[in-house]
Structures are given as structure tokens and as C-alpha cells.
Amino acid sequence: AQRVTQPEKLLSVFKGAPVELKCNYSYSGSPELFWYVQYSRQRLQLLLRHISRESIKGFTADLNKGETSFHLKKPFAQEEDSAMYYCALSRNRDDKIIFGKGTRLHILP
Amino acid sequence: ETGVTQSPTHLIKTRGQQVTLRCSSQSGHNTVSWYQQALGQGPQFIFQYYREEENGRGNFPPRFSGLQFPNYSSELNVNALELDDSALYHCASSWGGRASTDTQYFGPGTRLTVL
Numbered sequence: 001a002q003r004v005t006q007p008e009k010l011l012s013v014f015k016g017a018p019v020e021l022k023c024n025y026s027y028s029g030s031p032e033l034f035w036y037v038q039y040s041r042q043r044l045q046l047l048l049r050h051i052s053r054e055s056i057k058g059f060t061a062d063l064n065k066g067e068t069s070f071h072l073k074k075p076f077a078q079e080e081d082s083a084m085y086y087c088a089l090s091r092n093r094d095d096k097i098i099f100g101k102g103t104r105l106h107i108l109p
Numbered sequence: 110e111t112g113v114t115q116s117p118t119h120l121i122k123t124r125g126q127q128v129t130l131r132c133s134s135q136s137g138h139n140t141v142s143w144y145q146q147a148l149g150q151g152p153q154f155i156f157q158y159y160r161e162e163e164n165g166r167g168n169f170p171p172r173f174s175g176l177q178f179p180n181y182s183s184e185l186n187v188n189a190l191e192l193d194d195s196a197l198y199h200c201a202s203s204w205g206g207r208a209s210t211d212t213q214y215f216g217p218g219t220r221l222t223v224l
Contacts (some may be wrong), residue, residue, distance in 0.1 A: 044201075045200060099151030
């Protein structure tokens with residue numbers, strides 16, 4: 001069965017330092033991958049998806065099929081990046097989305 | 110353009126009772142998905158409705174059921190509540206009926222506590 005693993009429950013990073021939130025998945029096919037974010041007291045929202053190859057709020061994520069990973073990166077952390085981040089996978093465009101357990105990113109001043 | 114709304118915000122029920130959660134989709138959206146998020150877990154897909162028909166279901170028992178109305182608002186019904194049903198329930202609306210490629214807009218969630 002498909003699975004999304006986010007190995008870190010909590011990641012603390014100093015402001016201005018690089019950020020990398022790890023995401024590994026298990027699926028033998030070619031999945032669609034996403035990162036969702038939930039800021040404090042706000043609703044869950046899509047941050048980016050790998051098919052768009054876009055950079056949102058300075059974040060990027062590259063799909064590495066060999067390592068089955070989709071890590072989220074940002075070169076310089078900002079305090080407003082503090083939030084809960086969820087990596088998610090879908091087997092294909094018509095299938096449900098499977099979420100990981102999430103990583104809480106805490107940006108230290 | 111109005112966003113996704115959910116009601117109630119919080120509610121408390123006892124084991125064995127039934128509950129109905131409501132969701133109003135974002136204007137123009139014809140698809141709604143429901144997710145359950147237990148404490149410390151990521152959201153888990155319950156089911157999706159597209160144009161009033163169920164369009165996919167996750168690994169949830171039949172006591173979880175839903176409805177989508179002609180105005181695309183939606184309900185999630187849970188019968189015979191169990192303690193493990195305590196969770197945050199998300200509703201997400203989108204356009205197009207495809208679970209993953211269409212951007213889903215989430216509501217604020219309903220916190221259900223089962224005692």
C-alpha cells in the first residue's frame with residue numbers, strides 16, 4: 001500500500017538558515033506529490049505540487065524517484081514559515097490523496 | 110467569492126450517538142471531499158462527492174456516510190459513534206471531480222469529541 005513518511009515530528013531552524021523538510025514515499029508507480037501547509041489557527045492549504053514545478057513563498061520540492069523522496073526546501077527561513085507541513089501523495093490524478101503525519105517547523109529568531 | 114465553511118466548530122457526543130457535520134463549498138465548486146484527522150496524524154481521506162454522487166471512498170466503515178446537495182453543500186453523517194471517531198473533520202471543495210489534480214480548498218474543520 002502507498003505510504004508517506006515524514007521522519008521528523010518537529011524541526012527547529014534559526015531565521016535565515018536553510019530549511020529542509022523530509023518526505024519519503026512508498027509507491028512503485030509514478031505518483032503525484034504535494035506539500036500542504038497549516039499556519040497557526042488557519043486552515044489547511046496547498047503549498048505546492050510537483051507537477052507544477054513551481055516555487056511558492058520561496059519553497060521548492062524536487063521529486064527523486066530513485067530515492068522515493070520529495071523533500072521541501074527553502075534557502076533562507078523566515079519567521080512566518082513556522083507552521084505544520086504535510087507531504088501528500090496520490091497514485092494518479094483521479095485517486096485520493098494520502099497524507100503523511102506532518103512536521104512542525106519552528107523558526108527561531 | 111466566499112470560502113469553504115463548516116459547522117459546527119466543535120461538538121461533543123457520547124458513544125453510540127449519531128452526528129451530522131455540514132460543509133458549504135466555495136462558490137462555483139462542484140466537488141467536496143471529507144477528511145478525518147486524529148490527534149498527531151495527517152488527514153485521512155473519507156470520501157468525495159462530485160455532482161451529488163459518491164466519487165471515491167477511503168478505508169472507512171459504512172457508518173460513515175455523506176450527502177451532497179444540488180447547491181453543492183455537503184453533509185458527513187457518522188452513526189454509532191465510537192471513541193476513536195474523536196478527531197478534526199475537514200471538508201475541502203474543488204472544481205472538476207478529480208481528487209488530486211484539482212486544487213482543494215479546505216474549511217476550518219469541525220472538532221468532534223466522543224465521550
